Amino acid sequence: MAHVDLTIVWAGIIGFAVFAYVVMDGFDLGIGILFPIFSVGEERDQAMNSVAPVWDGNETWLVLGGGGLFAAFPLAYAIILPATYPLMIAMLLGLVFRGVAFEFRWRDPRHRPFWDIAFSLGSVTAAFAQGVTLGAILQGIEVRGDAYAGGWLDWLSPFSLVTGVAVVFGYALLGATWLIWKTELRCQQRARHLALPVGVATLIALAAISAATPFLQYDYWHRWFALPGVLLTAQVPLLVVICAGTFLWSLRRGAERLPFFMALALFLLGFVGLGISMFPYVVPRAVTIWDAAAPAQSQSFMLVGSAIIIPVILAYTGWAYWVFRGKAGTEGYH
Structure with a gap:
């Protein structure tokens, strides 16, 4: 594998695992965020049952992403x-x-x-903490001598708090659109009424973060607005506008699946934007993926295990979603 850059391969694996976690556990957390708004009884039971068969398996991707970061990029793990x-x-x-x-x-x-x-509180706390962590990494981490040199609360800033709120709204959007797809009657109607305000809030938060990010570091500004790269990067906000319009149109038409897939598309575009801003840094302006990478021998050894484990996880996940592809009922799943 001498001709293959294993560092790039592992960056792709971890990026995929993180995105899979955000998407799959995102709608679980989103249901928890919206949970107090649903009526006690049938609505809450149906919302819970829509994710009951898959919620614990969705968190597998968090373990894979965190474990992969520790094993493949130990320096980044030790700093972040x-x-x-x-x-x-x-x-x-x-x-x-x-x-x-x-x-x-x-x-x-x-x-x-x-x-x-x-x-509900656990879901809000987890979502908000994930969003603030993203903001803390984007705004920069103080590094000195390959070690974290900042304080206990350096992560706290207006920008990181906004990213925390944005992730809460984004997960709520995933949760609402998932319930539109997977439930019916009053629960579905409630989710449909919630999807529009949380969708608009998500878009506003996404716009605010997108506007602020280029001003955090010069590299971000250069990557987004310097010629000729701007001809490509400009396609990202254009696609966001298209997806947002399609999302609003699908809600108005009473579609069941399309709102969820448009919400996924917005998250994917946000992930692409994150990659444009950060790559190849894992700690912006301080540590690149090559600086943080484990030895090639370790990467090769771990890649063999990943080549076995990841297809198994994907196959099981796909099978679970296929088996429980219908509408959720109100009966307990135990």
Whole structure:
């Protein structure tokens, strides 16, 4: 494999895993974010059951992305983790609360209102922490001598808070559009009414982040606006406008699947924009993917395992979604 740049391959694997997690666990978290708005009883039960068969499997991609970063880019892991410790702790606690609440909501009906609150708070906390982490990385991390040199709260800034709110709205959009597709009757109607305001809020937040990002660092500005590259990068906001228009049109037409796929397209375009801004840096202006990469022998060894594990995960995930492709009911899944 001497002729293959394994660092690029591993960057692609981790990028794919992160995007898969954002998409698949995003609508799970989005349902939790919107959960208090749904009526107690049939609406909440149907919303829960729409993700019950797949929610825990969706988090596999988070493990793959985090584990891959640790194994393939240990220097990046050693810098990013200390810079975002409070956020990582908050995210993990949120995911734990969300998972426990998901299970005990059915097993402990007496305390179901408590578990509903825990499910929603855990989802909001995890989503917000992920968004703030993204903002913290984009705005830059202070590095000195291949180590994090900043403070405990260097991640905290207006920009990172806006990205946190944007991810919460974005996940809520995924959750609402997923419920339009997978539920019916009152739950579907509620989701359809929610999709428009959270969609507009997501687009406003995305526009704000897109406008602010080029001013964070000169490299970002140059990548987006310097000729001739701007002829290509300008296609990203153009596609966002097209997807946004299609999303609004699909809601007006009463479509069930198209709103969800347009929401996915918006996330994909956001991911592309992130790549345009950052690549090849994993820590902007400080560490490139080649600086952070593990030895080639380690990358080759891990690639063999990934070549086996990733197709298995994809096959199982596809099978699970196919088996449970119909509309969700109100019966408990246990």
